[in-house]
Amino acid sequence: MTTPATHAAPFGRALCAMITPFTASGALDPDAAARHAATLAADGCDGLVLSGTTGESPTTTDTEKTALLRAVRATVGDAVPIVAGVGGPDTRQAIALARQAERAGVDGLLVVTPYYSKPPQAAVEAYFRSIADATGLPVMLYDIPGRTGTRIEPETLLRLAEHPRIVAVKDCAYDLPGSAKTIGATSLAYYSGCEELNLPLYAVGAVGYVSTVANVAPRQLRAVLDAFDAGDTAEAARLNRLTIPLTELMMASGLPGTVTAKALLDAGPVREPLQPAGRAAADGLRKAYEELREASE
Template identity: 60%
Template sequence: MIDAAPGRHAAAMVTPFTPDGSLDLDGAQRLAVHLIDEGGLDALVLSGTTGESPTTTDAEKSALVRAVAEAVGDRASVIAGVGTNDTRHTVSLAREAESAGADALLVVAPYYSRPGPQALVHHFRTVADATGLPVLLYDIPGRTGSEMPYDVLAELAGHPRITGVKDCSYDPMKTARVLAATDLAYYAGCDEQNLSLRAIGGVGFISTVANVAPREVRAVLDAYAAGSTASATARQQALTPLIAAVMGSGVPGAVTAKALLREQGLPSGPVRAPLLGADGELVDQLVGALKSLNAGG
């Protein structure tokens, strides 16, 4: 098995667009550099859920990886989201991401088709066999409709390039069992679970909130790693109102993160339809939560 999936502290980066909705590669590079050099992160996930992957083309995904990899160089890892509901399509995207300079792949369970356990195993193994890159499985049944049972995860852990999981399963028993039985590196995919997952053996996070508060999100796990559980707990609790505003407002995180990035003067642009941008009331709530965090509560 490859030693570890790249990075511990990752943003699920938004995909910046220009005002007319085109891909903003210059903005993506500037945001990536900000998150790494100013935000203290060591990895970026591109074309995930927060990156609006269902509405970007294959060519845009490849161009985004190439641009961000060029911008961050060896200062951070670039993890490319390549999951689709078509195994052949996913393999094609994986190979394109490898050619574009990705350091690892994020592969979501196929959505809509709802493949059974052995079909899931076959899908992920096929994708992992297609490149030389480490693969993170993306377990998010609330969006895909596909459960990734414990037995599937345990079986896939034996593949030499399947190294970790982005966990949005909201199934703590399954997560604990996989952590106890395998060497898979677990990343919290839901910001409210960053500290709790680390406490039971997770290695890091892939965070939407890190788009807008990267140092504060990282500081939680830094405090835990330093042995200060009280400080880690206090920092996680201080982040909770912002996490609730960004992830619990009834709209996707791409909408809320982009709204806050605009308020911060950072590249974001509009969301693509069918998503709609945040209204004024929601923007006020988001800004208030961020200001409260920055003011120390």
Template identity: 50%
Template sequence: MTHDPRPFGRLLTAMVTPFTSDGSLDTEGAARLAAYLVDEQRNDALVISGTTGESPTTSDAEKDALLRAVVEAVGDRAKVLAGVGTNNTAHTVELARAAEKAGASGLLVVTPYYSKPPQAGIERHFRTVADATGLPIMVYDIPHRAGTAIATETMCRIAEHERIVGVKDAKVDLVATSWVLSRTDLAYYSGDDAATLPLLAVGGVGLVGTSTHFTGHLAKDMIEAYERADTATALTLHRKALPLFTGIFRTQGVMLVKAGLNALGRPAGPVRAPLVDATGEELNQLRQDAAAAGIVL
């Protein structure tokens, strides 16, 4: 593939999966939410069926229906990445091929979790998935969930694959990231909203956010300000958004995002077990965090 320094744009949101009141998939709501995120929150791309999309509790058929609904709604003006990562390489390949058929622009592939494979197994996993389709891949490095970090040498080796083009970096190890960026052409996207500005400073290109269901416009302005060398404005915007960049993770991010979206009358609905819906107290705290960032929920 031709090298693109920002293969998925600058701003992506890991979109929640809307459910109806009875807990079933709400594809019409997903289409409306996707349009809101692209048209009003200024996202260049969306990630579907990631952690925030409650992928552990949606079926393969639901993932396919969700992806098709979002591609139809916004695929003409934004990229749509399908989260296909599991701890089973064969299953991940199946999901990747299904996503390609459904019209995905790219794939988000997380480190195999729970099994804690050695680095050789991690490398083989990513190469196998990358070989399975023609889609570009964003590797998701999130050791506090997966149980295993992708080592610098492993990341540099898998970067040799032409379809492994980006990283969602939730490791938040700027030294390790700097070493990878000095040795590869990988496009690094922050997987921690509050770490976006520091990541930009060492060569990152953007954010895959959670709070960006509400802070997208601020995050996009911050990234663009940094890129035009207006670091003072970027820092001001970082500090403005910081209460919600961090506050969205006071408990599970998806719980608070859905609470905030429901409060705004946006499609969201309940979460699925084992998660639980945010309490009134948690929603009130979210509103305080949002207000501190200049956002009304």
């Protein structure tokens, strides 16, 4: 049992939305980023998404973003696709970041819906087309209305799917029926951006996921897809259930995934306005993480 042949996975199936490690003083730590990327690739991540929300892109400079991309590319080589987050509220800045990422040697662009200004759908479509036209790289649209305040409506997605370089969607719309319809009506490669929907979306034709939790549990998340692809849906469901307690604590406890992931990793501080996890939250995360490791061995 596999994903539909018409929906190729342009960046792999199991992608990690990678954290951006910092030193104790808060500076970018490219060496730590390279080590973390190498570990993720060795533990089953097909691709890496850098400078996304989990990568603290709003608080890293353009220079830091390029240094991060180059450090990770130098470590993982060409075998692991790298997707760079470049979207934002300013189309001109997003285009500049896209071109900068292309020069740094990435394989694709993750472009989030413009946030705060809440543009109408015609403006959203024009924004995505402008960025897709600015480089020769394939584009993954990032639909996360809970953060941006604006959804990429299904009708807009149908039109954008006609663009030759718009090839994928990171789906955080929490609309499984709507996503299934778009998957069926287009060749867009859908990636779950919400761990609790990884398996349900995969079952209706998504090609994989882009996961924050994969920073700490890459093998366990990938095992769910592997079991499904092997035709053992019961095992896929069982393995998926094992991941739920950690996923809930990391993604639905009131703390951003960046904060919870860094609480479990030796990756330095988060940048303000984010604050580190408190002692009780960190202890709970570690307990859930150890229980998942024990249950999946």
